[in-house]
Structure formats: structure tokens, C-alpha cells
Amino acid sequence: MSSNLEDLYREVILDHYRSPRNRGELPVPPAHRSEGFNPLCGDEVTVFLDVDPDTAIVRDIKIQGQGCSISQASTSMMSAAVKGQTVDEARRLIRAFKALMSIHETRLEGEGDGSDLAADLEGVRLGDLEALQGVVKFPVRIKCATLSWNTLQQGLDEIAAAGE
Amino acid sequence: MSSNLEDLYREVILDHYRSPRNRGELPVPPAHRSEGFNPLCGDEVTVFLDVDPDTAIVRDIKIQGQGCSISQASTSMMSAAVKGQTVDEARRLIRAFKALMSIHETRLEGEGDGSDLAADLEGVRLGDLEALQGVVKFPVRIKCATLSWNTLQQGLDEIAAAGE
Amino acid sequence: MNLDAMPLDVERIRRDFPALAREIRGQRVVYLDSAASSQKPESVLRAMDDAYRCYYANVHRGVYQMAEESTAAFEAARAKVTRFVGARSSRELVFVRNATEAINLVAYSWGRANLQAGDAVVLSHMEHHANIGPWQMLAEERDIELRWIPMTDDFRLDLSTLDELLRGARLLAVTAMSNVLGTINDIRPLADAAHAHDALLLVDACQYVPHVATDIVEWDADFVAFSAHKMLGPSGIGALCAREEILDAMPPFLGGGEMIRDVRLDGFTTNELPWKFEAGTPAIVEAIGWGAAIDYLAALGMTEVRDHEERLTRYALDALTERFGDAIHIYGPRDVSIRGGAISFLFDDIHAHDISQVLDQRGVCVRAGHHCAKPLMRRLGVPATSRASFYVYNTEAEVDALVAALVAAEAFFRI
């Protein structure tokens, strides 16, 4: 296999793909459920979120759905990254991860030069998630990687709206 | 001017164009009135027909409208050709004239080989009208030449329908 | 298979397609995605380039020579498309952007003029979204019932309840060849059944016309939709072919120039067929390119084209089964006489996207996803498949390359 392909399929990605973390469901309510689709490939993801209303901490997160290795691995890594974090930290992670992913998309659209993206990335520790950076070289796969993050964001927004 | 252009603008055509026959209106009823448009160029023609219900002879015909030299000349020649003829003879003339014109259109559409057109032309004396044959070399102008004939046909059809 | 057909000289054909010489990462591209869109031969590219270089002008509008030449070439292309599908007259052939627009045209114009609350439209479980979306929009707007012809477990239409489904239906809209399964549906009996119930028949012939000699009069279809880009022609053009009486009775769809006879402040009258349905400047050069594509296919002979694809499909089905046995799932009939050259497949536990990515690394282009047929995917119980599809320029060596790349992909994800 060419090095190119291994940029995409890093070992840690294949590991999350083969042994996804936090698979399962949570009872709704008290948990919140949000769904995401990738219209390109038909991938689907369901994110169950249990957020403590007092501390705003993501007490638990579970994932269902089907998808390619990139979307599955990204989902698994996302769940591990946000579990136990506050909602604010989770949102910062979403922004940072999208910044990591969207550099190419943004250039494509010719809007902005990526400098504000750098700001989003600053001070956020992505850890394992950085393994997904290779996806940027494969533009069609970016949506695979961001699907679960968009669904998480949607879930957090819905929880916030319901709490108001 | 090249000979080509003179194929189109024969002397007899320019003559009919400059001194159009049978311009004017007829009272409706008893006369019948039909209108035609050329959507390409905006040309309009109104044909007033006075057909004797007993003898089916076109007792009188008058023409109004605006158009290019080809449409005006064709209209004028048409009016002269059908005036005093029976409806059957007028229809035979319409068929023959369209055959003269549509040879090219038909080839363009790739439908039929023109052999039935020859039959339509057989035994009909077109006289002056043959001067319009040069139009066939200028496909966009064919609709200019046929406008008044289509309007005549429509008028005859409407009279026939009303008489039933 | 037709025993009279001379095999296509595929090596010669390949030389006509510049894109097939493309190298990807040092390897000659293996293009197996013609069901999504085909490559184009030199003659099509040249016809379009020539039009722009020598006689381009807007059509139906100018009295000058270039406009006449352009109009003649545009209408000659219409005549070619008309003849290629066996329509009766160019008046029955409306140029649109693609098959999707053709079906929408029917839903908007014929549908809204003829269908009312309580009427039914019958579709099938193997339709492409193009033949679902327009009807769902209409169904929601007008409270129309959609009914679905189910699929048998051997990937064919289950016609056992057709009579019941057609009771009170106004339209049967069905694909002639599934873009996922390859299944060819026998259209004439469907037309007869629909007409027996006073319903009209719309055929989505997007995958059929490029691959099998088509005679829409023989089908007795009322509406037929297809696209140029899947049959060696350019992007940006397709056609709706429909019976003249029906088109005549339909209200216009898009309003504007070209489709109008006269306009006053208080209303307009429409132009003759087919222009009544062609508002604005049409895809002029695209039509001319499509005409050249049809010349190319006609010169090959559609019997020969079909024969080649049957042979190649048989070869591919055999090779995949032999190499992967039970590890590969193939979604579609095994009998090549009732199917086209689109082969959908899946390996257990390896997502179609990942397969496709590894294949791309070796220059093998297949499609991965739901192929715009999500209801069918749900029926198959899978989120996505990989699909390899063949056309006149594909070879057995390319099937071998596909199999070899799949072996590598399987190995990569099984480690």
C-alpha cells in the first residue's frame, strides 16, 4: 500500500474502527438522542447524550449507527474525547476538530484564508484525534469524519434549547 | 449583391411586397377572421375570408398585418391565388405550397424522404408562387413564407367546423 | 446473447476515449463507474469544440448564417436522439438538463394538471431518487397516494400484486434498469397493465438507453426519461420523450423565451412542440455533442454493445464469486440475460467507502454509497454498497484489476 493510504488509515484509526468505544444506547429521557446522516454515502449515526443539568458535564455518551472506518473511528474517538468533559469543553473540541478538518473545504470555497481556523485550534489538545488529520488530503472523506461531530453539536444545541 | 440573395428576393416578390394585393378588412360576419403569429420574429397576419356557403367559392379575401418582405409577398400572392377559387382548390394550393416550402424542414427532422411531397405538388399550378421557392435555401425564412398559408388553412378549418 | 453480433473491438474503442489513458499514481485508470457517468469519445469532444469554434450562435433566433447552422445542428441532434429511442417525431423529444428534470417536468406539468387528492401513483422499491422525489413532493402537495411495487428476494419486481396496486392509479413510474442491481424490467407488460387500468406509464430509462437498443413505441410507454452523460454524451443535457397527444394537452412547465408564441401584458400563448417545454436558451452545444455520441453508439451497433456487456458482466460475476465465495455479497440477478453491467457488492464488515478508497489507490474507480436509491438500500438491509459498472470500453483485464484490488483491500482491513 502506498504511504498515501496509510496517511488516511493510521493504526489508531483502524483500532477505533475495529473496537469502537461507547457503542450502545441510553434511555431517553433522561438522555438526549440526536441523529445525523451523510447524504453522500448513506452513513447514519445516533448520539445519546447524558448531560448533568447542574454541572453541565457530559456524564455519559453512547453511539449507534453504521459507517465507514473513518466515520466509525471518528465517532468512537469523539465519544471518548467528550465523555466526562463539560459542555463548554465539548464545544471547544468540536470547533477545534472542525478546524482541523475544514482547512481544505474552506480553501475550496475560497472563503477566508484559514487564519481564524488557527485560532480555533490554539490551546486545544486533540490527542488521538490528530490521527484523523490525514483525512484532509481526501476531501470526500471529510464529511465521514465530521458526521458524528455535527451530530454531537446538534445534540448539545437541542439540549441547550430545551433547558432555556 | 450576390446571386444568393437574389434567389430569395426575386423581382416578383419585391413587387408584391411593395404593392401588396388585397390589403384591408371585410366585415365580420359575414366574413370570417383568423390570426397568425410567427413567434420567431413577431410577424402577425390577419386573414378575412368571405366564402360562399352554397358554392364554397372564396368570394373575397382581405389581409392585414405586418411582416418582412417574404411574409408580405407570400401573403399577397396567396390572396391573389385563392381569390375566386373553391375551398377545395384553396386547400390543394395550401398543400402544394407547403410541399414547396417544407422539403428542407422535413429533411432537417429526418422524417420521410419527401416522396409524398412530390405527390402534393403534382398537377397544381403555382404560377408566381414558384418565385418563393428560393426561400427554401434560407431555412429560418420558411416560416415567414408559410405564415399566411397556415392562417388561411386555420380560417378554412374554422369555417368548415362552424358550418357543420 | 445474440450470436450474430460481432464482438466489439474494445482495444480500438479505448483509443477513442482520451480519459482512459489517464494514469493515477503510476497506474492506468480502470474506470468502472459508467453507471454514474460515462467517459466521452474524441468524436463527441470534437463535435462540441467545432461547434464553438466554427458556427456557435444562439438557436431559433437569428437570420444570419451562423445562427442557421447552429439551429440546424441543434435540431439535427434532436432528430438523432428521437430516432435512437424509436420515438415517432421530433415533436415528442423535449431537451432538459437531465433525466431528473425530465421526471420533474412530468410531475409538475402533467401531474399537477391531472392528479388530485386520493389519486394514486405506483412506483417500485428499486427506483432511483430521481423517480421518487418528484412524486413525494407532489404527493405531499396534493394528498396523493404513493404505492410501491415490492422486490423479490432474487432482485426482481414482485408483480404478484400489480393489479391491485394499479387499481385507481393514474400513473405507473418505473425504472427500465436498476442502477444498483442491474435488473432489467420488462416494460411492455407493465405498459399493458398500466393501460388496462387507464394509468399512464413513465419509464426511467436512464440506465437502459445507453446499453440496450430501445424502441419506446414497442414499449408503448407514455413518458421516457434519460440523460446524455451516461451514454457517451456531455453533461448538462437529457430528454423527456412523450406521446405527442399527451405533451400537447399538458400545460407548460417553465415560462420564458422560446416556449412562447405571443406575450401580452395579460398572458401568453405557447409555442409548438417540442419548444413549448424548452424555456430560455437551451443546452445548444450539449445537444450537438449528444448527437455525436449517438452516431458513435449507432456505428458500434447497440446489439453489439449489449452483447459485449453481457459477456463482461458474466465474466465479472464469475470472477468475483470464484475468488471471494461467500465473503462477497452480490446484490442483483445472476442471469446476465435479465441484467445490465452494474454490479453492486459488499464484503462483511468492510464498508463500501473503505473498499473504494483502497481501490482508488490502484486506479480502480468504483462507486460507493447508496447510489441515490435509499429505499432500495433499506430493503437490502445495507447502508451502502460498492458498485462496479461497465460500458463499451471496459475489458476483462479491467475486471481482473478490480478483483486484484479487492484482494488487496480485503487484506488491508482484515489484518
Next chain:
Amino acid sequence: MNLDAMPLDVERIRRDFPALAREIRGQRVVYLDSAASSQKPESVLRAMDDAYRCYYANVHRGVYQMAEESTAAFEAARAKVTRFVGARSSRELVFVRNATEAINLVAYSWGRANLQAGDAVVLSHMEHHANIGPWQMLAEERDIELRWIPMTDDFRLDLSTLDELLRGARLLAVTAMSNVLGTINDIRPLADAAHAHDALLLVDACQYVPHVATDIVEWDADFVAFSAHKMLGPSGIGALCAREEILDAMPPFLGGGEMIRDVRLDGFTTNELPWKFEAGTPAIVEAIGWGAAIDYLAALGMTEVRDHEERLTRYALDALTERFGDAIHIYGPRDVSIRGGAISFLFDDIHAHDISQVLDQRGVCVRAGHHCAKPLMRRLGVPATSRASFYVYNTEAEVDALVAALVAAEAFFRI
């Protein structure tokens, strides 16, 4: 006129346009019909040919490299068109077949979702059929009132009753530049007036975008329609540019692949902007060609383009008046600062068609007819006019050729 603008090097530009080398009856063609459709430069033809030869594939669908390249080129073209008209984001730029379809999209989707019996839409007497037909169809279907901004005797919009016309109106739909008169309408005040009455503004910018630097944010327009083929781009593609919030709130227009997020048997959800409005395989290579056309125009500079056309229009108006005096009627403003390079004219007692025919004999291409603006023709009291129109590649020598050909035509019909 902008005094900073460097004059275009027209002789060099002409060499980029292969069709301008065409000879008609032994004479170099004099192409004066760019308002109907423009010729295309080499760079546009090459961009399209390259796409087909090197990386053609369907967009947004494949995981393989050619599909990625094709998608990237297609979306890069969208970004170019977006920037060229000053739109905020590519999400606001929907590809359609032509300006006509763009306006129909608004009438079908926004119109049918928002307009009801008794609502009013305001148009003007100088609209092209493309901006009349869709509204007449809607008006008839929904019992909507159409109101018309009249024209002054010096060929400009008569805005004296605008406030009254806009009372209770939901939409003002107006051309930025008349294709018959050349008149440029000042859009920003129209936007302000419309918005003051809670009406939206649609601009038919088909004749404007090709010739004048456009900033639709500065216009504050809600919908803008234009076509590629009038601005050095290919046939078969155009755009609707609209404010994102408005597009977001609009129901879909055509249903099918690409515009769908998910489909179940009982309904579908729509994709994001702009794809929500792009059903089926788009005009892929046409978009790429359009992008190249925009690169070409941007390299010339739109200030320079406008300057060249003002100069040439002034030269032509002077030459025609000087040579023919009262014998020629020119329909359009004399002041070149408020008009574009489309000049409509008529000689007493010589029909526009006949003029055009004689001109064609000398290779001079002008258009004759009603220019798809019959209400305007009725207002002018003529059945048809001849129209000469200019673009970046036209020269003063060509204007001289036009005048000489008109002298010959006049002589021919006056004998």
C-alpha cells in the same frame, strides 16, 4: 467613462476567439449578436476539453481521485461565479440551466410558498419574456395581480408611480439592463423602495453581469438571475444567486438525487444549500467552462470591459445617426453612461428581417425580431427591430462594416 481604465487590446483579444476567424461568403464574420449569446475564448474551450480528457467523472459521488478532481473543479467554478457577482458565500449560488430557469425556480419555489390570491408582483414594460412568463403562469394559477412599471419616452423606467405600484406588492422583478434598449436600470434605489414596502427584489441580470462589474450585496438584491452563455461561457448553465436566509426558507423545486439528504418511502429531507436546489447530475463541465470564462473576464478587468463598450457604443450611435439621420430610428438612450452596447434600430418601411438577411450576405450578424420582449415591442409600436450588440472582441472597424452593410440594404429595398 472611467479615465483610469486602460483600453482593451482588442486585436489581441480577438485572437483568443476562434469563431471570429470564421469567413462567411469570403468575408470575415462581423459578430454583433453577443446580447443573444457571446462567442467563447480558447481558454474556455480548453478548460472544458481538458475536463473531459483528463478527469471527467460525476461529482459529489465518488471516492476515487477523478471524482474528487471533478468535484473540486466544479465547486471551484461555483466559488468563482460567487465572487464575480459579489455574493457572500457559495451557499448562495445555485447552478441552473439558464437565467430563465433561475427565475422559474423563484416563481415555483418562493412564489408558490409565499404568494396568495390578491398579492401583487411588480414587473416593468421592458422585461424579457423570461421575467414575464413565470409570473404570468403564477398569476393565473394563484390569482395574483401583475403590475407594470411603465417606460418613459426616453426609454427609461418611469418611476413616478413606483410607490403606488409597490403598495401591497410582495416582489419587484426587474431587469438590470434591457436586452432591447440597452437601458441600465439603477438597482439600489429599486431595492430600497421594494424593501420599504416589505417586498423582495429579483434582478434579471442576464445582460448586466457580462458587461458591468456587479456587486449584488451593494445592490441589496434578494434574487439575481444570469446565464453563462452571454458572458463567454458555455451553453447549458446559468445561476440563481439569492440571500441565504431566503433560500433556506424556500421549499425545494426539483426533486431527485443530489438535493436529497435522506429518502424513506414516506418522504425525504433536503440537502444543504446550494445543492438543495440542484437535482440530478448538474452541468459539470459547463460549470468548469464558466469558471474559465470568469477568469478571462477578470483578467481583462470589468472596468476596462465596460469602458470599451461605452466607447464602442458611442462610436456606433454617432456613426448610425450621422449616416442615416432621420431615416433610422434608434430605440434606446443616447447617453452611453446609462446604457449598454445593445442597439436596436429600424428603417422606415424595411422590415428588420430583411435588413438582417442583407447584412448576413456580408457576414454581418445582427439579430432581428422581438428579442423576447413583446410587451416592450408593443409599447414601442413596432413588430420587430434589428439589434446590433457589442462585447469585448468588437471593433470600430466592425461598426463601420455594419454601417456599410446597412447602406447596401437600404439601397436594395429602396430601388
